[in-house]
Amino acid sequence: MQSVVPSPEGLAWAQRLVRLDTVSEHSNLELIETIADHLRTLGVPLRLTRDESGRKANLFATLGAPRPGGVILSGHTDTVPWDGQVWSEDPLSGSVHDGRLWGRGSADMKGFIGLVVARTRAWLEADLPLPLHYAFSYDEEVGCFGVRHLIADLKDAGIAPAACIVGEPTQMLPALAHKGVHRWRCCVKGRAAHSSLAPRAVNAIEAAARLVTVVADMGERWRREGPFQHGFDVPHSTAAVGVIAGGIADNIVPADCRFNYEFRELPGSDAQAMQAEVRAAAAALEPAMQAVDPATGFAFEPICSIPAFSADADEPAVRLARRLAGGGETTLVAFGTEAGLFQRAGISTVVCGPGSIAQAHQADEYVTLEQLARCEAFLDGLRRPAAAC
Template sequence: MAQPLTLEILADLIGFDTTSCNSNLALMAYVQRFLEQQGVNSELVYDGQESKANLYATIGPANKAGVMLSGHTDTVPVTGQNWITEPYQLSEQDGRYYGRGTSDMKGFIAVVLAAVPQMLKQPLHTPIHLAFSYDEEIGCVGVRRLIDTMQNHPLKPVFCIIGEPTSMQVVTAHKGKLAARVTVTGKECHSGMAPLGVNAINYAARMINWLEQMAKSKRNSGPFEDGYDIPYSTVHTGTVQGGTALNIVPNKCSFLFEIRNIAAEDPRDLLALLQTYANELVNEMHQIDAGCNISIEITTEYPGLSTAEDAEVVAFVKKLAQSTANANINFGTEGGLFSNVLGIPTVVCGPGSMDQGHKPDEFIHISQLQQCEAFMARLIDELSASKFQGG
């Protein structure tokens, strides 16, 4: 059985609808109140509209660099998903706890918060830093403001553990991501005179087909990187909008696509190839109308994570997880930003599985919460000992 406090906090966290389109301030107020009740101060770092916030707190001596536990508070939507359980009410069946965010990743945050009383009781010789962010799900957006603030901190964490769901395996690498919006501007006319217009949907379709051919090329020819279930860069088109009526040649069409790249490839190079093809199409469009255009706008970009297998953080976290296995993940995290921008050695290790994340009836198994609780107890023991010399 997981600790009662863990389940109590998890139920409270699930009760907040923190879909990325919503504010997370009510959840952050809850976390701040919980920490204040334990005598722990915390700092909020807001977005530009002060409708969302990151939270940062230090438990233990403030004059030492410690270990940072990082997690995001936002979740993906439930819209259009066929849930049998109530998404914003924690429920249990056959050892599984259901609710949006149970695996991704409020389960981890609940375990961390439930361990705070023990962190204070030990007490810690080396501090634990808590870093909870907003808008991770839409491209690791919110944590960038927290990182800007941390740039000015006199001491930065020695290590960072991102608690994304990895079934408590220690992950040292994940792919980077570049997402972009393509907007095609054509020329409208009556569909009965279609050759006199420039069909924006048709040109968008040609670009989408070009991206699909690139995806197939990566699958067949690489380059490849060992350790991933999908060991090559992937290219994916996610949404398309265009047209107003069947009898009008459409003058606008836009679509969103993404590249999830392995370390051996720079997504900007792939984007440049797409731009070259777009320029060829624009020249063709201009033969009918000079006002036609194709624009490509990057909407989200974050780096991959690539921590050396022999890095000290890897051995430290493997000891806590009681694991010797190496693992990579196909989804992205904030780890690449902490590692690349702040230079903090980072790994990903958390309860639950992304096999359940982003799906209806998302759940986390009780055994995963128990493993994470044991992990947290070992971390507290390690950082209570004066022998810890990380960094």
């Protein structure tokens, strides 16, 4: 009968990582140094790339003889926060009960990283048929910022892995595509006045509301008309406004309003064209506003841009993941990952990791021990020569 619990060492590493607070706005250095110390003890060469503040770092390490190619095992070290969520235990507990590892990041994605790190000694002793690379990034949850530095550093250093497995929670099914995520902030400048003089003012909230409606209508149009890609939970591109703020008093026409919105586009759809449509609608609203005050109007700032990801069923990373997962079944996922960025760097990429996205970002996040055990079996397969990639 197949083992349904992970190795003690794998589980201990996953727990150790969950117990370190790496919410994106905090430093991840304690976690990075914990892993780096372990790898240094085993003689594994590694590269750290830091953010501008020096408070965060990516870790890239290579096991095996330095040869071209090989497989990246990729994970982000940061987590989302838990403010306002009701947890039944400490989000940093890393406790194990009821067949599950509990805590923030257990599924997304410290379970995966912990299992990879715990495997290092066994891989080193196995005389690997191909280099294995670890790519552990910062600031994924806030826009996949860290991994961009990591990928640029690999390019500068002439390191060219052939394939990448991003261990985001897919219940160990190789995921061949996800949508992109593109987020903008719109700042609306109006002109304030006593509300009894409303016609002489430019109401920033009302102008924002008109543009919010444009964004909502775009989402509605895609829902009705597509394009559609079946296999996604929501088989079309989506639009959503997530935050809005404006106004200071009931009897003042507001001079300022800001709102944030996003598009999640299907692979092959054009997020820049979506944003161009919003800008065109804003430009059409501005003449009426500027007839009252030329200083009024809309300004846009990009917040993040994570490209969509789509792999072919027969490309190297997908073939490898299917073999390691022990079955032909694949999936598509709804959430954004770093996969599109690795793919743009010319690296064949697939998303496959333990746990379910349904638990990620939630209170009482967990990953089942059975999923961790399946991930370990998957990783173990990288020892076999047929894994050459």
